[in-house]
Amino acid sequence: MNPTLEIFSQGEEIVTGQIADTNAAWLSQQAIQLGFTVTRHTAVGDKLDDLVGLLREIAGRADCCICTGGLGPTSDDLTAEAVALAFDLPLTFDEIAFAQIRQFFTNRNRAMPESNRKQAMLPKGAERLDNEWGTAPGFAVEYGRCRFAFIPGVPSEMQHLFLEKILPTLHQRFSLQPEQLVTIKTIGIGESAIQERLNAVVIPDRVQLGFRAGPEEVQTKLLFPADYPKPAMSTLVNQVAERLGNVVFAIDGLGETAGDLVSVIDKLMSGKHTLAVIETASHGMLSSLCIGRDWLLSASYEQNIARLGQQPSADNDHLINTTKALAVDLQKSSGADIILVQLYTGDSHTLHDKNRSIVVYTGLLNGERFEQASHSIGGSIKRKQNQAALLSLDLLRRYLQDKL
Amino acid sequence: MNPTLEIFSQGEEIVTGQIADTNAAWLSQQAIQLGFTVTRHTAVGDKLDDLVGLLREIAGRADCCICTGGLGPTSDDLTAEAVALAFDLPLTFDEIAFAQIRQFFTNRNRAMPESNRKQAMLPKGAERLDNEWGTAPGFAVEYGRCRFAFIPGVPSEMQHLFLEKILPTLHQRFSLQPEQLVTIKTIGIGESAIQERLNAVVIPDRVQLGFRAGPEEVQTKLLFPADYPKPAMSTLVNQVAERLGNVVFAIDGLGETAGDLVSVIDKLMSGKHTLAVIETASHGMLSSLCIGRDWLLSASYEQNIARLGQQPSADNDHLINTTKALAVDLQKSSGADIILVQLYTGDSHTLHDKNRSIVVYTGLLNGERFEQASHSIGGSIKRKQNQAALLSLDLLRRYLQDKL
Structure with missing residues (x-):
């Protein structure tokens, strides 16, 4: 059985619907590729009681939880405080975090406002996740059976911190059996035209075929079980890519990741x-x-x-x-x-x-x-x-x- | 105090991150404009136990809950069954719902697959929400203190059903007092610098001050209670805008909406x-x-x-x-x-x-x-x-x- 993972998002802008929680979607995709089963997304605003209650609940039912948001310098950023209360880990001043925050402002030729000092207060014993892409460091703690990671809600910072600081530790802590995802990326062709071209290709039962149409590209996704043999995988992928023709600009998942068209x-x-x-x-x-x-x-x-x-x-x-x-x-x-x-x-x-x-x-x-x-x-x-x-x-x- | 409302989304495509939960964002905006306080979003996949447990939890803590998804004809569409189990309302065949589902297929010159019969099974005593925009009707039930409405996850059907069938009943059942939100939009100044400039402004206790920093603008938000007098509102907003100075490019919520900088x-x-x-x-x-x-x-x-x-x-x-x-x-x-x-x-x-x-x-x-x-x-x-x-x-x- 895969370990379970929940996504927990904090922020009034999410519960009030000002923004859709695209962080939760992105993190879920990452977690699934790693070999987790994502069981739940929860988003709450900035009520301390809600945050504390939820953190305790999650600690009792999930193996891992990625939490975004609520790490900013303002009074409605309550995540660290909630963690301190929920898990009895009093907030402690982290000198290295403080030095990093100050450096962030120095690099931009700006004076550090006093309110940013708050971001250097981390729950006792928390592992700091250095954030080279913004002011606030993230942090990780364990409680009950659950490993929690707390990172900012700004998508670019969130993604950097997840990929560079959290992902490597997940491989160490969990026995992950990731499924193998291959993504064939096309431009200038629609999803239904792709489906028609692929009618002639036999997809084995163990392989899941999916599509995702976005404004930049249409992705044809093939999800292979962890133990699917590589040569058979390549053969199938090449067959699909050939059917699609010169609209294919990249294939991710067989070797290096090609990225977007540019x-x-x-x-x-x-x-x-x-x-x-x-x-x-x-x-x-x-x-x-x-x-x-x-x-x-x-x-x-x-x-x-x-x-x-x-x-x-x-x-x-x-x-x-x-x-x-x-x-x-x-x-x-x-x-x-x-x-x-x-x-x-x-x-x-x-x-x-x-x-x-x-x-x-x-x-x-x-x-x-x-x-x-x-x-x-x-x-x-x-x-x-x-x-x-x-x-x-x-x-x-x-x-x-x-x-x- | 505003009545509280939660959004509950069901679907593997959401927990696995294939799509971001834009339904939750849309419904939250609607609910807040109506005068609810949205307290939580939750998304789970198609595990029956999770659904049953969550429905009971929500029944104990929210005044209203809008649930999307899981009403389709396939075996992983479990919402009606979960409601039946959670609230002890056995599934009952609804003849009118069945006639509507059949009609949907007749109108499209298609034979109704046997699996769609399942969509006419509603929890006993549930109020049917006729769906003129798709196959499956929604339904509403009350349990504990909470009014639940269950609607499909397809955004167009979801929006139609909410606006035409749910919204009018909410006005009847709840005493709603919509709050008044004013957004002051700035560019070229950070969130903490804004906070410092606003230290000198006295914000009355009844008014909630919040911030949202995005890549395009930083928003300073003032949330006024429904009965807050308009002249006092304008005075406070002008005072805040004046303190912020020429970095303010627009104010939304006092009259027409200005939109973004461009x-x-x-x-x-x-x-x-x-x-x-x-x-x-x-x-x-x-x-x-x-x-x-x-x-x-x-x-x-x-x-x-x-x-x-x-x-x-x-x-x-x-x-x-x-x-x-x-x-x-x-x-x-x-x-x-x-x-x-x-x-x-x-x-x-x-x-x-x-x-x-x-x-x-x-x-x-x-x-x-x-x-x-x-x-x-x-x-x-x-x-x-x-x-x-x-x-x-x-x-x-x-x-x-x-x-x-």
Whole structure:
């Protein structure tokens, strides 16, 4: 039997519904991949009695509990106090925690407000979880049969602390038999189209097939039992990936993790190529997704497509010619070896109307070689922006992987 | 005292983290607007014992509970059975429910699978909640002090059933006094600095002060009881806003809702001004935040600050002069009446290093008038990008509101 794990979230913003508890979902996925059975999520606000009662309950029924939130500097951040009361571990000043908190402010050239001192008060005997990504350290304690870890609710800090400080200790403390998850990531194809393509593939009973459609990618998930033989696993995964074709941009779970589309492109571009971009429908999103990637030399967004030379009555040929002419100019002026130019049919009304689609054209120029792709994109203006950015970048990915 | 309400979600897809529990967030917001205090969210999977135990617990501590999920036709849909066991209300065949389920299939020209018959079995004495938007009816029961409503987990059905069948009965059964929430939204100031500024303001005991720090803004929240007099409310809110100063970009809850920073700017720009931008540290994010805003004519991102004329050894004066020169050029070429130019100190290494800060300079040119602002920004590269975009836009907001 897998050890059981609960997620406990603290924060008025969750119980009052200002935010959905995406931390609980993320942590559950991680825990399941590790080999835990996640039995319950609980979220409460900032009532001390509720927190104390719940911590004691969980200590009596779960093997592990990950708690997020309530570690901030303000008076409604009560987690440490609740732990102290629930498990009779009085709060104690932690000098190292305090030094780290002060350093956080020093690094930002800011004076540490007095209220942040509170964050250095940890339950007696707690193991400090150093937080290099924010002000407050997390901490871990054991009580009853349960190992508790307390970490901040800010998603980036929460994820860092879980992956770097908690995950390694879980492997030491629990005998975990993780199932093996392989995720095949695609872009430019919907969930039902994927399902249709996979009808021809026989999935053994012991393997669970699942899908997850998000704004960035559609994931096809294959969950294998812990003892499933690796070669049979690879064979099945390759069969699925082949059926899906060049829409597959990455496969996670067979070896190294590829990350998102931009990470995949980053591996192909870094130190080999540079890029300059004109984007229209994606409205800065393409450039924004490439933050921190040195190969993106410049990007410009232009609202008025006419200023780029596109006629309102543009047909396919005209669009391709305009894209190509813009790419040739940008190749000369930017100094980048690869150029992406994005145009789209339709105007500001089409872009805003969630019931109408735009067609996004992307041209790619590298030396003399010119490639192009077009995609129809519907939905809200944000969806159009996001898909336009990703589909233009995906032309670059396919070009670099020789999968046009 | 407000009646208390809990949200109880059933489904393996929630405890395993395949989806975040957005139903719980939506229902909580609704409940709070009605005048409930939401005390807890709980999610469990499809273990019958867990469900029975939890239902009994909730019956002993909450006045109302909205339960979602577990009403489907399959064997892992256990909610009705759990209610029958927990509250000793044996499942009974409901002919009207069965007729509705059959009708659902008839309307879609499909034969009703035998498994759907199960959905017509309701706990004895339960009040049926007719579901015109899906197959399964919901139902309501009372046990102990608690009124329970059970509805499907499909968000559209859940929302319809809540709004049309549950909400009206809540008004009849509970004496509801909705509290009044005012949110003061700031940018460019941290939570602890806000708290320090507010030390001088006397917050009456009946008013709850809270904070929420997100990547886009920091919110200061004042929650007033239902009977709190409006003039006293306005006075307190104005006092708080005045203490906070020009970092306040919007106040929600006194009249119309202002939305986020870009929405506030949109109201000030639309039909009056146009904007062209050069962005550096924000790497397309500024442009991307303005998706669908017709006043943004063009934006360009340039990685190599030297190409923009900035010297590596730039001092303050040099930065201001470079910013100004770029703004003047862009004013001529873009046709926009307001120009924003963003530069920053440091290089690609400083940008990547989460322990080092950059100083972002923004210049704004409108006709002959030139304004500038600078901010030190630390943290991860994504945080620097986001803050650079928002702080540059905030200079525009303060300029337009005459709050420099």
